[in-house]
Amino acid sequence: MSGSTMDYEVRLDIFEGPLDLLIHLIRKNEVDIFDIPIATIADQYLEYLDIMEALNITVAGDFLVMASTLIHIKSRMLLPGSEDENAEDPRLELTRPLLEYLRFKELAGELSERDVLDRDVFTRRFPSDYKSQFQSEEPLIEVSLFQLIDAFKRMMDQRLPGVQLKFQVEPWSLKDRTTFIMDQLKERGGLYFTELFKDDRTIAELIITFLAVLELAQMGLLRIFQTGPDKDIRVEPRFEEEGEEETHGEVT
Numbered sequence: 001m002s003g004s005t006m007d008y009e010v011r012l013d014i015f016e017g018p019l020d021l022l023i024h025l026i027r028k029n030e031v032d033i034f035d036i037p038i039a040t041i042a043d044q045y046l047e048y049l050d051i052m053e054a055l056n057i058t059v060a061g062d063f064l065v066m067a068s069t070l071i072h073i074k075s076r077m078l079l080p081g082s083e084d085e086n087a088e089d090p091r092l093e094l095t096r097p098l099l100e101y102l103r104f105k106e107l108a109g110e111l112s113e114r115d116v117l118d119r120d121v122f123t124r125r126f127p128s129d130y131k132s133q134f135q136s137e138e139p140l141i142e143v144s145l146f147q148l149i150d151a152f153k154r155m156m157d158q159r160l161p162g163v164q165l166k167f168q169v170e171p172w173s174l175k176d177r178t179t180f181i182m183d184q185l186k187e188r189g190g191l192y193f194t195e196l197f198k199d200d201r202t203i204a205e206l207i208i209t210f211l212a213v214l215e216l217a218q219m220g221l222l223r224i225f226q227t228g229p230d231k232d233i234r235v236e237p238r239f240e241e242e243g244e245e246e247t248h249g250e251v252t
Contacts, residue, residue, distance in 0.1 A: 016145045017060070018062050018063045018066035018067075019066075019101045020144060020145070021045060021048060021066075021146055022041065022045065022066070022094065023098065023102070024144060024146040024147070025041050025044050025045060026098075029041070033099065035091075036091050036094060036095070038070065038073050038074050038077055038090075041070065042067075042070035042071060042073075042074045045066070045070055046067060046070075048149065049063060051149055051153065054164075054165040055207060055211065056211075057214070069093065069094070070094075073090045073091060073093060073094065077090055077091075143224040143225055143226055143233050145214070147233070148193075148210075148217075148224065148233070151193055151194075151233050152206075152210050153165075155194055155197060156203075159197075159206065160206070163203055165207070174208060174211055177208050177211075177212035178212040178215055178216055181196060181213065182216065182221065182237065184196075185222075186237060189236060190234055190236035191234070191236075192234055193213075193224070193234065193235055194232070196209055196213060196235065197209050213235065221238055222235055222237065222238060223237070223238050
């Protein structure tokens with residue numbers, strides 16, 4: 001084994017951007033997009049960056065640019081004369097791109113609902129008991145990266161209260177953990193998010209499991225969802241459910 005274990009690090013590319021984080025914070029705080037409490041949102045935004053840094057998750061430059069923008073707007077609103085009725089609200093610098101981005105996401109969502117040729121060619125059957133537990137559920141809601149961070153932080157506060165998030169070295173690799181998680185999911189069909197951490201005892205184990213979940217999600221191997229805003233997060237491998245016809249590729 002070459003090199004010191006202290007050189008070990010995990011770097012994951014963020015698969016959601018700074019506007020996604022702002023939208024998450026606006027919804028989480030239940031505030032009006034036209035009346036953003038900039039001081040609160042800016043402080044919470046920086047807290048998320050601190051968490052991602054503690055988890056050794058690579059933060060793209062766009063996140064840092066947005067952080068600078070938030071701090072700049074916050075400082076402008078604190079300046080004397082910022083209440084001038086004729087002056088443009090500094091928060092419009094955020095509102096305009098947010099509204100445009102929301103419209104873009106809505107359009108992308110509509111396009112994604114259309115049929116795609118040869119989509120989901122490969123299938124895998126779920127265990128019948130797993131399938132049955134979701135039959136009476138409400139429509140599924142996809143979970144964002146930042147909702148996952150919220151869930152992970154809540155679990156950390158319950159399991160290890162008062163312990164500060166800090167990336168630590170473990171003797172087993174991220175690849176080993178992703179393999180372990182996928183083996184569990186293939187065997188059981190799906191798990192609650194918190195069940196993935198049931199055997200973890202240290203902060204390092206909790207963090208490496210969380211990073212493995214992010215890695216698998218980024219690779220498109222996981223489906224992470226809720227059946228309602230206050231429901232527990234569930235994780236399943238991206239395979240078709242039992243009972244769907246396996247007709248792809250057949251010549252008629």
